Amino acid sequence: MIHIDWILVIVAAWLVLGIWALFALHRTKFVARRLFPLGGLLGLALAGVALDALFSTAEVAQLLIGLPGLPMHLRLDALSAFFLVVIGAGVFGTSLFSAGYFRAGEGTAPGLLCLEYHVFLAAMAMVVLADDAYAFMVMWETMALSSFFLVTANHRVASVRQAAYLYLLLAHIGAVAILLCFGVMQANTGDYTFANLRAQQLSPMWLSIAFGFAVFGFGAKAGLVPVHVWLPEAHPAAPSPVSALLSAVMLKTAIYGLLRITFDLLHGGLWWWGAVLLALGLISALMGVVFSTVQTEMKRLLAYSSIENIGLIVAGLGLALIFRSYGMANLAALALTAAMVHVLAHAFFKSLLFLGTGAVLHATGERNLGKLGGLIRSMPWVAWLVFIGVLAGAGLPPLAGFVSEWLLLQSFLFTTALPNSFLDMLIPLVAAAVALCVALAGYAMVKFFGVIFLGQPREEKLLRAHDANVWQRLGLAWFAAGCLAMGLFPVPLIDAIDRVTNRLLGAGLAQAVHANGWVLLAPIGLERASYGPVVFLGGVGAGITLGLLIARRLYRGTLRRGEPWACGYAGGTARMQDTAEGFGQPIRQIFEPFFRITRDLPSPFDVRPHYRVLTQDRLWHGVYMPIARLVDWLARGVSWLQQGRISIYLMYSFLTLLIMLMLVRL
């Protein structure tokens, strides 16, 4: 029972930290430099305990909080432990960064922010531990509410309030769906513990209804298309450490919920569930990445990229479900492992990138890509650390993002024996879509890094941008090191994930992977496919050294600094570089049907011409605005009832009474 107790102690300590901060409401320095790093250390401890728990047996506990006779059941099994590792690792780096980030006089008082932050962390950890629907929903809602308050940290800005409201709305619609899902699963037994839900034998129809609710509810939290609209609004609105936590950790709790319900409580289910997840995941991935390449605001770009990554993870889950329903446990384990690796990889590189934007935002006060540029010279620490995240985010070897991409493509490739020939045909197309998404992610990442950190500064003030402080560097370095370590040593990582896949599918990759030592990753067999990141990096490194040696040996000239050549044109200014719009223009053209583009072109006679392009999501105008208008219309209809005169209200009461009496008589 030792692990779960320790985790509860850590959660309690987070809450204590939060309450402590209330007594130091405006002492920014104390809150930032003392409480946040303490919370971060607790996060590291959580990751450590959870990692140890991952390799031990499941543990249960009961918390006597809540309604009488309805205690909170908690359970720590391999799946929960893995996600606790993700939470702990994400929190550690983010809290360290936060220590150097929060300043006085910006929105919510620092002490209050600290409370909200730590309640949020505690709620996330408890969501993953919950073993009954009651505890799960309470913690899920606590998580949603505390994160809502974190998003509204800058509540004086109208657009921030709007974004947060949209987030709250979708979070609650999603929560209702999850509640209904639990309601269907308990099958009139009235017992909401997960053990009971697991034991129910539902008919395929009710199973599918429960699955549908779960996909909608968790999809709304994870940001699957078409319920993704809150994500690109809320993530940019929040302070950067909060965006990092939202994107890197909170979205993963939705993945956890989806895994827990579909794989564990509903036992995998029918093959077409997998197809649904696969389709939703791929649509999200493609939409997300295409939109991320055309964004002009750095945090929106990253938010859309999160939609893409969540889409890839869900596609992996879908594939695993398909294999599982056909009894191909080993392939299911491969697909699930790919998804899990991506969960962790995305947590690291997206935290790194979001925190990097935070440092840039503090140094320059700009979040618009069109006003940034050239920061690698004034902010080398941030730039080079973010560079690692960019490479990982683009899915490039030998970093973390590539491992999951590689495993995912492998699982697509070796699926020639599915009994369903329709699916058999479809799988290569899906692999093609994944390849396209990953390649486009590279485009988005080059745009992100190139426009912010490279080139000439597009504004005068960028020359005076200061580099990140020590705390911020520590936070960034933690995530960068994680991206490198996961990319270079995937075998220990797969060892850990093996526990999860064994728990959910009864199969894992650890044995197959171990057959080839820790250098080579060969999940199926050495003759099938292998990837050795350390050797790969060594090879590239040796090649670079060889190149340097050759250049040194053969070179007879000298090195001189001078003006850029630019084909001999001397009048170039920073304004002549590609803007963010310009860099995204080819994508806008190729994927035009995806967007709702409004162009505002000047006439040739304009003295002060303005050129404006607005690229929007079609779903927003196609789905959400009609719904909003419908709600508006209904609300007006209801308001017609409220005439504001007492005689009419008395008449309503009278009519109600009359109808009631008639009903009683019948």
Next chain:
Amino acid sequence: MNVTATGILAQSLEIALALAAAPLLLGWVDQWRARLQNRSAPPLTQPYRVLRKLFHKESVVADSASALFRLTPYVMFGCMTLACAIVPTISTDLPLATAADAIALVGLFALARTFIALAAMDIGTAFGTMGARREMLIGFLAEPALLMALFSTSLITHSTSLANMVDTLSHRATVLEPSLAFAGVAFTIVSLAENARVPVDNPATHLELTMIHEALVLEYSGRHLAMMEWAASLKLFAYSCIGLAMFFPWGIAEVDSPLAMLFAVPALVFKLAIGGVLLALIETASAKMRIFRVPEFLATAFLLAVIGLLVHQLLEA
């Protein structure tokens, strides 16, 4: 991973051959191109002379260049050297080949592309960013097409490891699979685009409106440019050898026959010579496309490769 003495020998030989012969291949293609276009041909050693010239010139680096800019030529060189080391050219007994399969090889090319695009953006001139944008445009279209073309082969051979692919392909009973034909055409298109050859890009001009690769390396000079040029020729060499290994895998030595390497070298030279002439022929026969047409061209390759996969599932599986 069994590292044998012959394996190490084959590996070193391959790298040495690639480094030495890659500029020669470029010279051969240029020579044939000139001949086909009725120009007087430059000598076969012209690329070596260019390298020698660049190694004797001053390197001018823009004032605003960051370390990324100066590092990139070596990264390009390193990536392309590793690519040439992974692709089985004369033997399939390569110790390094287990480190990266076909997917990782595509990742390696993507890594190099990311670096070169970022380096081009580093100086902050209009041409650099334009080149970077176009390079990434071609990249995101070509990369999935290349993966799909390679996947057609791996579905036939049940492996993504290039060495195993070659081993299986050279021993199979059927000579021609229809899916490979589709994959071959797709691969050819991708190779043209990725190596900045004619229908997509023209390596011989500095015309602002059309250049892609030349825009990327515009700010480089001296030893940096030399490394870039060398890396570009290595890339052409690597792509040619991937094509030969996948579609014409004959003559490559195997694990149990190290002596066959003696014959593998002339076989490779012969195949590359024919491939070079064909490349020159394609380049002469086609006109440079407008940049807006390139996505369609590459989308064709992507679709062909996917059709290849489907054909495999329908007819051959």
